[in-house]
Amino acid sequence: MDYKDYYQVLGVEKTATKDQIKKAYRKLARQHHPDVNPGNEEAERKFKEANEAQEVLSDDEKRRKYDQLGADWQRYQQTGGARGGQSQGGGFDWSQYAQGGGAGGGEDPFGGADFSDFFSSMFGGVGGQGGGRPRTGQDYQAELELSLEDAYQGGPRTLTVNGKNLRLTIQPGAEDGQVIRLRDQGGPGRSGGPAGSLYITLRIRPDARYSRTGHDLTMDVPIDMYTTLLGGEKTVETLSGAVKITIKPETPNGTRLRLRGKGFPVYRQPGQFGDLYLRLSLTLPQHLTDEEKTLFRQLAALRQ
Structure with missing residues (x-):
């Protein structure tokens, strides 16, 4: 199991504020979103990595735990990556970090469908694996292109995000780069938490007149x-x-x-x-x- 450098994934310093983390995540999410890069497996991988990094670094408890693990990770590798209990080789106790993905018997506790093995082992995966307090779902990013006349007049528009048709109303006078938030249209909540939001960035085409x-x-x-x-x-x-x-x-x-x-x-x-x-x-x-x-x-x- 490889260590994930979430700060490197988002391209921020370890001292980055929540606003800086959110800004870096939104930039990467727009760049690598599957809707923008259909069939591009590398873009999909980077999109998932950015989601995972934002999930950890935007949460105070997860970030504290992740930062604490960072200092001990080298010892973890030196002991051969012992998964449970205290290793005889270096005294590294992985169990203080690992949540356990809810697996039992001979199953691999490091498995996880949506997030990496590293994430699942620390935070119990997603969708309520390993229990935990309710968590808001992942925020999504999308763009909507308008003509200058569309922005002038406003009116209803339909946007397809992740295969779902969403209807929204554009108010007259919208500006290029303006962001509209649709609550509960993001990723599903975890452990009974609410769904995330969808952030739509408006792009207004230049007008020749x-x-x-x-x-x-x-x-x-x-x-x-x-x-x-x-x-x-x-x-x-x-x-x-x-x-x-x-x-x-x-x-x-x-x-x-x-x-x-x-x-x-x-x-x-x-x-x-x-x-x-x-x-x-x-x-x-x-x-x-x-x-x-x-x-x-x-x-x-x-x-x-």
Whole structure:
């Protein structure tokens, strides 16, 4: 039975806080989740290792016991890995650490289906093996991709996690990287404990028309030379519908116009919106005719 370095698995120091452990676990869980890596046995192995490491290091009692064992593990190996009682070779008493997986007779007490032999021998496996106090089930991680319009409008969405279809409602104004928690949709509890939670990270695809800064949006609006010089009106499509804007005569190229309340909804604050900024971009006529070139030369001469 090999020793498991749970700190190394998560890539954290032995002095890591619970928040640092949780952050490292979530990163690895997203990277190696079976839904992201279908059929990849190596990713599945790393996903299980991360789950196991988080199970131990996020629990004060398990972590204390694991840290205590770490100092004695070398003696355990030197004694040949005696499983029960006190070894004659080095005086290492494994029984003070081992829970016993509930096996009896000639069965291997180090067995375990979901966790490693090392974990099962120390903590009695999962699903109530070896008794113990009720424990909350494992938290799961998932991602949900949305378009900018989806995030603007909100509404119901269906997400499949571990073969289970889950329905959730996205509130208008959701942000990229925002995490939504669904209680009791994680792993099953142990020894009668509650199920874990499902943490869904929202990923909003970039939009070719708009750039977003907080609740505000910016978009480029092409304006022809004649409207720029003489003024006029132009219809602009926004996320909330068409808006007609007025262009003043001789408007400089790059001018920014502000449309109040036409930006992104403020999350969980109904009726509140950011602003939409229109950046006017001059477009020049192409493929001029001989007559048009003559007229432009006349205009240029008048300006000299």
